[in-house]
Amino acid sequence: MVYRRTPRIQARMDSQRAAILDAAVELLATRGYAGCSVAAVADGAGVATGSVYRYFGSKAELVVEVFRQLVTREVEAVERAAQQPGSTGERVVAVVDTFAARALKAPRLAYALLAEPVDAPVEAERIVFRRAFRDVIAARIGEGVRDGTLPPQQAPLTAAAIVGAVAEVMIGPLTSGGEDAVDELSTFTLRSLGAFDAGNP
């Protein structure tokens, strides 16, 4: 054989792969899953349809990686928020605030990540997403229960409920989600934890 993949070619391929991912992220965040057809992604990345399949085994594989990338970014943001100083309640509220504020800034993306219909393999990734959020919150609640600042409760369940509550309020057309919705959600969260410093009369 004569041909070998040199670093130069490898670099070009890496950037091509990245370009495909970027195009998919862009499409997902603006037009949602529906607008994320393989043809459109290839077009956005400036490659042919078939080239997408040189880097990803299937569309699902591609979208899963897109999800993972976006989710990692979001989870890191709330994890940072969870580590801020303050009471247990305040830290959970910080997580919710971060989550909600980011969703408010990029509603189309939030919808795509949280609720938009997708097919099974991607749905599995979404579950990982929600679970990650739940775990960040549950960890804080667990600490609060142990140190007595929160009443006894099943931390994972409360955490799941909070994730559901925030998701519903942010993406559901059930509420006219404005800036003040984030504040109200904080109060809701604080009360739901049963924290001493809750807005309880």
Add this chain to the structure above:
Amino acid sequence: MVYRRTPRIQARMDSQRAAILDAAVELLATRGYAGCSVAAVADGAGVATGSVYRYFGSKAELVVEVFRQLVTREVEAVERAAQQPGSTGERVVAVVDTFAARALKAPRLAYALLAEPVDAPVEAERIVFRRAFRDVIAARIGEGVRDGTLPPQQAPLTAAAIVGAVAEVMIGPLTSGGEDAVDELSTFTLRSLGAFDAGNP
């Protein structure tokens, strides 16, 4: 013209229509939206594919009617619960309990109604569903705020958050939803309202 639709034929057609709806309900509740293809529905009802289109303009129209039927049943159940005697908090908890218990008994159906990917016209109907639940809860919260048993809050937002919380816990694979999950959800709900009788230390 010689042919006219007689009551006998009308009755046959009515029962045929009902059979199609029943088959669709059955499929939705067992195999979900995915298993609810027009061919499968027709098969289940014992009619030809084309016959479905004699009664429903499109698949979406059919599924919307199925949704509406199922949703009405569920909403009536929680409305009954909301009218039980007791404090505001207790009545909201009664709604949540009813909602959750019913979801627990028919998880596949709950998933189909609350979360399973569907196409746009059906999604619109789902929003009506969640909104109906929210409104039942919001009405109670509004009363509680007015009579001073609950702290001031945006009733629709709290209600939406509660709907989201319950939905997440019941359908999400995030929690091992057992019987005790319903109890824990009640406590969560009570706390989140900020009720005086909440499980607040």
Add this chain to the structure above:
DNA sequence: TCAAGCTGTGAATGGTGGTTCACTATTTCG
């Protein structure tokens, strides 16, 4: 009984969008 007009049929149609693959272009190194 019979013509007219309806209900019921299910194979054929058509649109959509992921996937393939025969082909071209590019790269490597003797």
Add this chain to the structure above:
DNA sequence: CGAAATAGTGAACCACCATTCACAGCTTGA
């Protein structure tokens, strides 16, 4: 340069399903 091997192409392919439609078989009232 040129043979070998790979990267890139995009039109064709295919599976899936909602939808249609020409037709068969009933139903009706005269």
